[in-house]
Amino acid sequence: MKKVNGGCHCQAVQYKAQIDEAKVILCHCEDCQTMSGAPYRGAVVVAGQDFDLSGTVKNYIKKAASGNDRIQAFCPECGTHMYATAVDGDPADKVYNVRLGTVQQRNELSPTIEIWCDSAQAWLPEVAGTKKIAKQP
Ligand SMILES: [Zn+2]
Numbered sequence: 001m002k003k004v005n006g007g008c009h010c011q012a013v014q015y016k017a018q019i020d021e022a023k024v025i026l027c028h029c030e031d032c033q034t035m036s037g038a039p040y041r042g043a044v045v046v047a048g049q050d051f052d053l054s055g056t057v058k059n060y061i062k063k064a065a066s067g068n069d070r071i072q073a074f075c076p077e078c079g080t081h082m083y084a085t086a087v088d089g090d091p092a093d094k095v096y097n098v099r100l101g102t103v104q105q106r107n108e109l110s111p112t113i114e115i116w117c118d119s120a121q122a123w124l125p126e127v128a129g130t131k132k133i134a135k136q137p
């Protein structure tokens with residue numbers, strides 16, 4: 001486990017978190033491509049009890065490929081994507097997929113898992129050392 005902190009571009013939303021360095025995910029799903037505006041999106045996995053968020057996020061609810069509703073939280077001021085999590089459940093018991101680009105220590109984290117590789121951009125070079133999953137883990 002590694003202690004990290006981070007925030008949005010305008011700093012209205014900030015957090016401290018403990019992350020599992022073995023779970024640094026690159027997601028190639030089409031929703032992540034659209035919502036991030038990038039070829040893929042990075043995320044780290046944080047347990048609710050290890051996620052100390054300050055500031056107010058706005059939630060956009062999207063339907064995941066699984067059929068489940070997922071909260072996509074972003075800063076209402078600058079629009080930075082902060083995390084995704086389940087709609088239901090106690091905040092302390094939920095799992096948060098915190099956006100890698102918001103983590104201040106992101107340069108110390110290497111991706112370990114790539115998901116939705118079936119929809120990855122064809123021109124992307126291969127990332128060494130990741131477990132590659134065709135669709136959902
Ligand atoms: Zn912001």
Ligand SMILES: [Zn+2]
Binds near residue numbers: 030
């Ligand atoms: Zn995705």
